[in-house]
Amino acid sequence: MRFTPHVTVATVVEDEGRFLLVEELADGRAVFNQPAGHLEADESLTQAALRETLEETGWHIELTAVTGIYLYTAPSNGVTYQRVCFAGKPLRHQQELPLDDGIIGPRWLTREELAAQPERWRSELVLRCIDDYLAGERFPLSLIRAPS
Template sequence: MSDVWKPSVTVAAVIERDGRFLLVEEETSDGIRFNQPAGHLDPNESLIQAVSRETMEETAHEFTPTALIGMYMSRYVSSRTNQQVTYLRFAFCGEVGRDLQLPLDTGILRTVWMTHEELLACESKHRSPLVMRCIDDYLAGQRSPLSTIYTHPSVIGEFRG
């Protein structure tokens, strides 16, 4: 086992329509929780590809990111393993597309649209304290252009040594 510390890199989509935010209700080791469509960065994909894929897998909706809301770090103690995990989350906002009518990812119970007030009222049921922070930053207008994120071609399989 390596002694090199590595945070878990995740992506999240903040999707707002008519004052409501698209969330997923999911089964976790801590019980049923609410989260943005979110998940881990996979090998051979960019952050932008990852957030589009995770949104599709968890909500069955197409998602096109338009801006980076922010980069966030948090630490979590797994109730399953009792080990600390540090997460590095990249949160994006963008345009939600059509519902592809696909089955939702394993562990996702349903999608739900919630207002800011509804989210505040159930904060103890959020998967992470970053759920509310990302939405608050989105509502505050925090945005960075996608051009601030660069993915070298070697990441997505175009490595030539």
């Protein structure tokens, strides 16, 4: 069998010490994740990050930096994901927008509130991406090269 990692994007969006998270159903449990999802055909990584954030939270954001690129193998299914995580800032909330299936809704939590509930993380990447962001990890968006 051929090894095929799944390319995903995620966004760390901070507003006055609180982070935009998605409360969603995964394997029948309500868990927290960054707004995140799979890269689709014919879109750039930055387009995917903006789209996923809007589809999962109703928030329009501006991407400001890349916080990291992560490799993660999910223990539940053995699938390996390559996550490109972006930092962003909130612009406006489109409350009436229908959210993706399985999404309970957007939640704004502090790092401490999230850290206190490890059993509710979708994966360990949820806190790791926030911690990297808080540690000042910021790479220019020009790091991401779109097809010419």
